Amino acid sequence: MFALIRLYIIIFLFEYTLSEDILLPSFLTSNQSFSSSTTSLYLCHVHQLNNSKEFFLQGYNIVNGGNTSYVHHLLLYECSIKDKLIYSGLCGMYSVRLMPRSVYHNCQTRIIIAWAKGGQLKYDYPIDTGLQITSYTQLLLEVHFESMIPSNHSIGVHLRFYPKDIKPQYEIGVLTLGTLARSPLFLPPRLNQIRFPTYCVNDCLKYYLQNNHTMNIFSILVHAHKRATRIILKENNFNRLIDRNPFEFHRQEIVYYNKPYPQINSSSELSLICYYSTENDYSKGIYGGHDSDDEMCQAFLYYYPKIESFPLCLSIPVYKNKNILNNNQNWSLKRSLLINNQLELNFNHLKTLQYEVSREAAT
Structure with missing residues (x-):
């Protein structure tokens, strides 16, 4: 009986686990002036999370992970400002001046997800731990492409949250x-x-x-x-x-x-x-x-x-x-x-x- 109840609980939690995708906009990866570049290229996108309360990240997946041969690294930053930010475009060492100062100064500091070439495509935090996401959290997705970008490359991160009202014991x-x-x-x-x-x-x-x-x-x-x-x-x-x-x-x-x-x-x-x-x-x-x-x-x-x-x-x-x-x-x-x-x-x-x-x- 207890095993059956536990199974129902697991099924319930699984079905109601929240998730959200953060992807580079298609207009960025289909821009020919970007994809024809002969050097490394950084693209960034600020993503607004629609949370009414705090959540905890349980793990993540790299979206379109089977097509990462042109990707050097992928980083997800947590912005340190509550004011709403909007930016999708070039970033990185050679394009700093193209980014709004508010994005550059407030979003390229705290790294919360780091993925590099050949890395695992799925990551789970240890049981009873999670990464806190607040009601005003904004995230900056940064993708470093090498030499070229396949058209409409939908690289990004699939975030998996704990169900609402579940708070893990430890914040990572x-x-x-x-x-x-x-x-x-x-x-x-x-x-x-x-x-x-x-x-x-x-x-x-x-x-x-x-x-x-x-x-x-x-x-x-x-x-x-x-x-x-x-x-x-x-x-x-x-x-x-x-x-x-x-x-x-x-x-x-x-x-x-x-x-x-x-x-x-x-x-x-x-x-x-x-x-x-x-x-x-x-x-x-x-x-x-x-x-x-x-x-x-x-x-x-x-x-x-x-x-x-x-x-x-x-x-x-x-x-x-x-x-x-x-x-x-x-x-x-x-x-x-x-x-x-x-x-x-x-x-x-x-x-x-x-x-x-x-x-x-x-x-």
Whole structure:
């Protein structure tokens, strides 16, 4: 009898589970001036949720996931403003001036969903956890296409909510680690291995994890581009949370953890280390940037309980001699090794960026 009642309850909840699709408008993906571009292209769309009260996100699916061969990444941001925003168009590093300032400053900060090439098309949060969506929430969908866009490409996200009036025990958050998308990262050519570390320092975690607050990490997505070969995330320089070895650009899957989940507290310090190979680059070094032929080093930590004012903890490289970071020179293996040694020997070349919300957190 109890099993039958439980079955009816499950069926009832399943039937009344709420959902909503957030898709790029068809007029964007069918615009020939966009799709004929020979470089990477970012398209964004602000979506208004029609909630009369708060909901909790239970999971999501990538819509039209079987047609993602031209998609570099997909991000969903939560806007930090109640005023109604309207925008559908170009965005990203090279189109910032085309975006309304209100959208750029208020919507490209807190990432709540991150998907990259080759990742899973369905994602479920752990039982008793959910991501809160308020009655005034606005979401910005950002899709990075590579080289071209298939006409009428309906890429987007299908959000799955808990039924009304069901509030999970824990609210989840997403913490972005690594570097800014436009960081002054520089990789000399002709080298088999280059090690690039970034940090979320203890001072940062101590500030946000006060009063014995502990972050329970239940999944992690690491992200880099074509020259990345390995990515490691360590806590306190010895507890290895993740080691993607080898890192595969076309297979950027989220790593899930089983209970008991890894924990981070005020005594922790995080190191995200990306390894690259430029052995097939002969004539120029590689800079940090958005495109697949540029490089970056980032990680997205899914955790609970959420810390409202802590969406990112980034660091940026600060080089003593910026004159060596250019391609106006004749490259040789000897020169590349010399420059790389200077970069690696400068142990203090990374400084912690502001912990507060930064509009440049977008990848």
